[in-house]
Amino acid sequence: MAKVELKTKENDADPVAFLNSVADEQQREDSLVILDLMQRVTGEPAKMWGPAIIGFGSRTLKYDSGRELDWMITGFSPRKGSLTLYIMDGFARYDELLASLGKHKTGKSCLYVKRLTDIDMSILETLVTESVEHVRKS
DSSP states (O other): OOBOOOSSOEEOOOHHHHHHTOSSHHHHHHHHHHHHHHHHHHOOOEEEETTTEEEESOEEEEOTTSOEEEEOSEEEEEETTEEEEEETTOSTTOHHHHHHHBSOEEOSSEEEESOGGGBOHHHHHHHHHHHHHHHHHO
């Protein structure tokens, strides 16, 4: 089966310019901290994925159906009301870390944080590191 062509794909837009355009000052500052953390953890340069997601690294996802698509190893987006961090292997393995993280919400593979002062940054770094290592092994 051929790779699926997504609307959200890696492009040549400048991630720092995008972050500098974020209107909310606190969210802009928090986003720059996350940019640094994810770059450090992955060793990958930041790349824009679509108009509003910053991703690090890439991999081919293969579904049981045979469908394949290119996607980031980890990433984030400053969304209205919260920062969305993409923890690509989901949260089933991270109950203990999440219990110590601080104020957050989760979706299937999205971690929602209103502001970084609400969470323990060392726990966040551990969570991102373990997720990246797991994704790279699979």
